[in-house]
Amino acid sequence: MTTNISDLLRVEGLTQTFKSGTGIVKAVDNISFSVYEGETFGLVGESGCGKSTTGRTIIQLYKPAAGSIFFDGVNLSGLRGKKNWLQFRRDVQMIYQDPYASLNPRNKIKDILGEGIDVHKLAKGAKNRNRQVAELLETVGLNPDHANRYPHELSGGQRQRVGIARALSVQPRLIICDEPISALDVSIQAQIVNLLKKLQQEKRLTLLFIAHDLSMVKYISDRIAVMYRGKIVELGDARKIYHSPLHPYTESLLSCIPYPDPDLEKNRRRIIYHHHEEASGSLHQIFPDHYVYCRPSDVAFYQQKGASKEAGGLDLVSITPTNTGILEGVVE
Amino acid sequence: MTFFKFILKRLAFMLATLFLISTITFLLMNFLPGSPYQNEEKLTPVQRQMMNEKYGLDKPAGERYLIYLSGLAKGDLGISLQFGNQPVSKLLSSRIGPSIQLGLQAMLLGTVAGIILGTISAMYQNSFIDTFASLSAIIGRSIPNFIFAVLLQLVFAVSLKWLPIALWDDGFRSTILPTLALAIAPMADAARFIRTEMIEVLNSDYAELAKAKGQSKVRIAFVHGLRNALIPLITIIGPMTVGLMTGSLVVENIFAIPGIGEQFVKSIVTNDYATIMSVTLLYSVLLVVIILIVDILYGLIDPRIRLAGAKQ
């Protein structure tokens, strides 16, 4: 993959496995991607595809079974020394899914927010610290009075804002958002997403947005990667992928999202994805900055497919290549 | 891992545990003051020397330890010096019957009654029944079982004259009071455990689904709820058994029951080394076996544990 803008995060050949009953499950199977500085990169997929595991491995909650993770050019497996790790922990932060479980119920909000500040010694004295906490609360749209409250006094949306403030408290460069809105009410989801977008622009953050809500991910992301069973099946510009998906799994996924449009829904047909083990596949470039998981011999087919879609020929129907039986999109 | 391998692994651990316990018991016995002989003070030094030689007590500790171990392996538990010089194994085997009968009865009564009590408490949470049952459980747990034993004797044997005070050979009648005395603590524990678990179960989503199916309250608790609430209770069966074993020491004495507990007390008082060590070992074997049974029971009751290692 070419790197024109600087890669803040680069993942190469990342594999993560877990022991399960009889054997070993490959939660993440040899994936590679880069996140450019200042962009929002969306990682999308259904449950079990490995997206959350990827996020947690990047932030070093697990050690990868294989592969490397580079942050700002530095290989994390070679990171040594307390000072370097402390810096890493400042640079990369995480926002969690469950606003009810991720805040310590025994701590006041100001202590939750102050913890990071204290660990990294970002404030000189209590007064300065309190001011930083108040500023953080305002930044995420909360009343600074909330500093003296406990988590259970806040609503789900407010708690998630606290989670965001907590991540921001140490002035990070990259924030990994692990399903930050799925546990929230619909009208609150939009608020949080707008907040994240605004913060990203104001503070020049880089976001890795992990979610299964495809519409939201497309809205907030610049580029996205679609994951299925531990592999990235398609990677590229967010809008392009949604308008003309190439990989049959992406097509199937998009065909299942319901629209708030009854007439359209009555006429739509779901595309079913039939999975075949493609042992010899990997990510290949189809168009500049648009990659699909396939064999080298299928690249031409996908280029043709993409071109036809651009021309407006194909709609929700998927075509099969004439030479192989591996790729199948069946219209139901 | 397969069931067979599991059992094998556990047996190995059990043997290791028993080995450790027998060693510690041996060490303890050796360093306790007191003499193994009856009427010690009347013996002359020469006589004592002869006795020591006869029973191998003049040998150094290490050698005695090895003799002891080899004896264990053969099932020879030594000679009881204080009780007629008979083999300990014979002494104990004649007394094990009453203890086992009493223990099983108390366990059965305690758990079954406790489960029913706990379930009813949970079903009618915070009602009068619940408060009454909880109070009873606390009392049952706090008052030692020998006090209950004496109280039961007072009420049912002395005042009402329904049951014998302290008798063993009168058939089932004579086991009623001692069983009750021993069962009260397990019943209290079981009731409290089940109540807590059952409340959680009754608030679960699947209990609600059962209600949405049209099931009655009673059936939801007993048919759906019980198996789920039972799982944590199984955990305490081990400690419960221990409690019964130690409890039987005093209760057997009070009711003059010729069981192992009573013998154990007598042996301790008279420093009958062989018997003391043997009973300790016996109790250890019992506990270790019970723990194994508990683990197997887990798998039987909770299918998720059973199938955790199986192929999908």
Place this chain on the structure above:
Amino acid sequence: MSESLLDIRNLNVSFQTFAGTVNAVRGVSLTLEKGETLALVGESGSGKSVTCRSVMGLLSKNATIEQGEILFRGSNLLAKSDKEMQRIRGKEISMIFQNPMTALNPTMTIGKQVAEPLRLHQKFSRTAARRQAQELLELVGIPSSTKRLNDYPHQFSGGQRQRIVTAIALACGPEILIADEPTTALDVTIQAQILELLKELRHTTSIIFITHDLGVVANVADRVAVMYGGRIVEIGKVEEIFYNPQHPYTWGLLRSMPTLDDKDGELYAIPGSPPDLLSPAPGDLFATRNEYALQVDAHYEPPLFQVSPTHYAATWLLDDRAPSVIVPEAIAARRQYYRQRQTGLTAKEGLL
């Protein structure tokens, strides 16, 4: 006018909590006809779940039904004893819950759980119930040999478990199926399968479908009731709600859904948070979040105004005396499509 299958009249439900009394349902009236699928849309605190639980008699102990009737085939369910309700639950009215992972008893085989309503309500023998359970599971798409019937819930995926729950609900052929957010916890592809399953049922069973996802509503519903703050704020046929919405909350919901063909720009978000039902403000509860609020909204709650014989909305904007407002662009586009659609000039293919 023939009798509706289900007729909820002026239902009022309150809860006693530590903090005080919460009026969760404040005067809800709606009907369900035979063979139709009604969607109840709303966010947490809207009262949609409480309404349906009242129908089933599954309210928690601290709930009080202050007022109202729930007529099922003419007789009032609220007047029935618990024993009588037990005979109706699972047999004539069934419910599916949101979380498939916790809905099934983990220590009971699924065969037994599916057979249970059959043995309970229809006095099937054990073998007959088992056979029927097998057929039911096949019906919902779980290939089930006799061996599978002896499996436990944890051996099934979330989507499969939801199907099993559906099989249980359908076992006795109920007239009404209440589905409380049945697909919220599921992946999008599994959701599509479950929705298809439910749509196959529409001819035999009337369905009340609770959700907050308008896309799902558009997919399954014949009629829609939008709830907010314990009341119905808009109700109508699905095309009326989606193409001719009248209530600003409905507008907000439609606008805040990021659809796959959005133009870039900020996603519309309804400002503020869900209403406080503990000490509700006077007037319209939506007023504080409503950019189209009128002065009267601060004082009086709007009644339901009629838009068509099948379409009602509770907003003062529909009063004759209300000023005309400029509707948001996205909504205006929908209305335009609606007008064209009504005239029959355009094919009914959707907004795109």
